[in-house]
Amino acid sequence: MAQLIAEGPLALFLDFDGTLVEIAPSPGDIDVPEGLADRLRGLRDRLDGRLALVSGRALDDLEMHLGPCELCRAGSHGASRLLHDGSRLGEAPEGLPDDAVAELRAYAEKHDLYYETKSHGGALHFRKSPEKREATLAFARNFAEGRELCVTSGKGVAEIVRHGATKEAAVEAFMAIEPFTGTTPVFIGDDVTDEDGFAGAIEFGGFGVAVGDRISDKARYRLASVTAVHNWLELE
Numbered sequence: 001m002a003q004l005i006a007e008g009p010l011a012l013f014l015d016f017d018g019t020l021v022e023i024a025p026s027p028g029d030i031d032v033p034e035g036l037a038d039r040l041r042g043l044r045d046r047l048d049g050r051l052a053l054v055s056g057r058a059l060d061d062l063e064m065h066l067g068p069c070e071l072c073r074a075g076s077h078g079a080s081r082l083l084h085d086g087s088r089l090g091e092a093p094e095g096l097p098d099d100a101v102a103e104l105r106a107y108a109e110k111h112d113l114y115y116e117t118k119s120h121g122g123a124l125h126f127r128k129s130p131e132k133r134e135a136t137l138a139f140a141r142n143f144a145e146g147r148e149l150c151v152t153s154g155k156g157v158a159e160i161v162r163h164g165a166t167k168e169a170a171v172e173a174f175m176a177i178e179p180f181t182g183t184t185p186v187f188i189g190d191d192v193t194d195e196d197g198f199a200g201a202i203e204f205g206g207f208g209v210a211v212g213d214r215i216s217d218k219a220r221y222r223l224a225s226v227t228a229v230h231n232w233l234e235l236e
């Protein structure tokens with residue numbers, strides 16, 4: 001980090017689950033290291049404000065776990081973006097219609113999955129029953145077809161999202177404004193949707209860093225674990 005910062009102005013984009021916090025059996029079970037928000041604010045200051053969290057979670061969910069964070073942040077896979085002072089960057093995300101949510105909930109209940117409401121879509125979690133992966137993804141794809149929605153898959157989850165809700169779009173939105181613009185972006189993430197974030201970083205002359213074992217198509221570097229991320233970012 002110190003070497004990169006010394007080489008030129010750097011912007012950091014950080015995924016949340018699986019990157020800053022360990023994956024847990026269900027979304028509400030994560031263990032957020034004490035003082036994480038404080039340490040991220042320290043890193044933000046070290047980067048003169050050029051740090052943004054980019055998560056699949058809805059922003060209110062992210063803040064429920066982190067506390068008021070005063071960081072630039074994108075939630076809902078990039079669809080909802082706030083600046084560090086809480087002002088909005090771009091449009092607010094649009095939720096799914098009530099009948100669509102009811103149908104997704106009913107499917108989750110019937111198949112004993114956890115349904116997570118998102119401000120831009122919904123997520124069917126099958127982490128506790130990995131054998132349900134293919135059937136859940138097939139249902140989600142079929143559901144999205146014809147509704148102008150699309151499906152993203154992640155670790156133990158099938159998510160129904162609106163088109164354009166990508167981490168690449170989030171990187172592009174932040175890189176278009178001060179203090180990010182003209183700097184070199186680095187995106188760190190562990191999951192499939194982070195590939196879009198890596199693409200966004202590459203677009204602006206930067207690079208991606210993959211976390212964990214997942215084979216990445218686009219990342220230039222790898223960090224082995226959440227602990228390695230904390231060490232590299234000097235968040236300890």
Ligand SMILES: O=P(O)(O)OC[C@H]1O[C@H](O[C@H]2O[C@H](CO)[C@@H](O)[C@H](O)[C@H]2O)[C@H](O)[C@@H](O)[C@@H]1O
Nearest residue numbers: 016017023024025026027055056127155156157
């Ligand atoms: O982009 P991220 O910040 O990494 O968010 C991706 C998804 O994270 C959450 O689900 C994942 O983490 C859960 C807790 O560790 C885990 O139980 C689940 O299996 C994972 O898919 C979150 O619930 C989703 O909304 C995010 O999209």
